[in-house]
Amino acid sequence: MTQRNRKLAGILNLHDFEVAARKKLPRPIFGYVYNAAEDRKTYQANRSAFDDYRFVPRTFVNVSSISLETTLFGETHQAPFGIAPMGISAISAYRGDLVLAQAAKHAGIPMILSGASLIPMEEVAASGGTDWFQAYLPGTPDAIEALIRRVKRAGFQNLVVTLDYPVPPNPEHNIRSGFSSPLKPTARLAVDGLLRPRWLLDTFSRTLLRHGMPHFENNYAQRGAPIISRHVARDFSGRSHFDWEYLDLVRRLWPGRLVVKGVLHPEDAVRARDAGVDGIILSNHGGRQLDGSVSPLQVLPRVVADVPDIPIMIDSGFRRGSDVIKALALGASFVFLGRPFNYAAACAGEAGVRHAATLLADEVRRDMALLGVTEIAALGREHLYETSRLASGA
Numbered sequence: 001m002t003q004r005n006r007k008l009a010g011i012l013n014l015h016d017f018e019v020a021a022r023k024k025l026p027r028p029i030f031g032y033v034y035n036a037a038e039d040r041k042t043y044q045a046n047r048s049a050f051d052d053y054r055f056v057p058r059t060f061v062n063v064s065s066i067s068l069e070t071t072l073f074g075e076t077h078q079a080p081f082g083i084a085p086m087g088i089s090a091i092s093a094y095r096g097d098l099v100l101a102q103a104a105k106h107a108g109i110p111m112i113l114s115g116a117s118l119i120p121m122e123e124v125a126a127s128g129g130t131d132w133f134q135a136y137l138p139g140t141p142d143a144i145e146a147l148i149r150r151v152k153r154a155g156f157q158n159l160v161v162t163l164d165y166p167v168p169p170n171p172e173h174n175i176r177s178g179f180s181s182p183l184k185p186t187a188r189l190a191v192d193g194l195l196r197p198r199w200l201l202d203t204f205s206r207t208l209l210r211h212g213m214p215h216f217e218n219n220y221a222q223r224g225a226p227i228i229s230r231h232v233a234r235d236f237s238g239r240s241h242f243d244w245e246y247l248d249l250v251r252r253l254w255p256g257r258l259v260v261k262g263v264l265h266p267e268d269a270v271r272a273r274d275a276g277v278d279g280i281i282l283s284n285h286g287g288r289q290l291d292g293s294v295s296p297l298q299v300l301p302r303v304v305a306d307v308p309d310i311p312i313m314i315d316s317g318f319r320r321g322s323d324v325i326k327a328l329a330l331g332a333s334f335v336f337l338g339r340p341f342n343y344a345a346a347c348a349g350e351a352g353v354r355h356a357a358t359l360l361a362d363e364v365r366r367d368m369a370l371l372g373v374t375e376i377a378a379l380g381r382e383h384l385y386e387t388s389r390l391a392s393g394a
């Protein structure tokens, strides 16, 4: 057994990856992935929202054959979940964006390349790993048009526009852990790196030696700032003036499939559908933006009722197969996960991400059998019991 396989053998669920990544990554890098806004209330609410529902299993159903195949936008995936867009993944894992894309391809699931990624989108697209790109729109119509032209030229079919980043979130945890974007070349950063020699050798030094200093490659039509810089502040400003007209503009410019991410209010979901988007990802950014906001799972039933005609997808807080099943039973068309796949890539590269996808798929399959359901499309409200009814005695 190789060292990597031995390490993975001890990882039995997605939570285990977080423990392993904490040991491998320097404090600021782990903190960047782990952090949630302010008091982590939204992060915790994302997890506890699943407790609002319990399963009502059926017995004596022939569950000897179970299919996880899920069709989204006419494409069949091998599981009902995929990898959410995550910026700077190539600093927590060597060639992180490519690793995530290749592992997703192997697992037959979609992966969304982040606009805040460090490997040129053309290279990731050419690897054949994904045709999903996520954009944080640049601040002016000209820059938006130029970026969309580049995304189109690179060959992406699905454009995800993230709406829940009008301003950067409270940076207090990043300040405490020593993370900034770009990273500042301080003595503290050097010490943090030296304290994690495996990351320093496997990931950081290897990246520098083989590919040079990583840059923000995909926020704009042209290359952005380097990941380590004394002076440059990454341009996350200039987005606070956005309104729905910008989505109308993107819809006019982008002929492919358009998905918006970061919607929570049912009226925003209706507005986005009316603007002609092809799908919506309900999300609170994994609790990384507005602390105290609702969990996407809580608004899911209402959004599905109000917008029944396009796929409603969801992310934020999914860690177990049972979480995925609950969202699907409430009408979600697909589920995305962020942090666990990032940790998995950090711990063991592509093998780690594939292991994560296998663990989660196994949980979904096992739980469907225990629930008495053999295919994803058969999941429905009848399989769930709202725990609030327990209190009312209904």
Ligand SMILES: Cc1cc2nc3c(=O)[nH]c(=O)nc-3n(C[C@H](O)[C@H](O)[C@H](O)COP(=O)(O)O)c2cc1C
Pocket (backbone or CB within 6 Å): 032, 033, 034, 084, 085, 086, 087, 114, 115, 116, 134, 162, 261, 283, 284, 285, 286, 287, 288, 315, 316, 317, 318, 336, 337, 338, 339, 340, 342
């Ligand atoms: C390290 C990290 C980086 C992220 N970067 C982006 C990004 O570039 N674009 C985006 O739309 N969302 C980004 N997100 C949010 C994720 O796409 C997703 O909404 C969130 O991680 C889901 O919650 P989970 O981590 O609890 O699964 C990021 C999340 C993390 C953890």
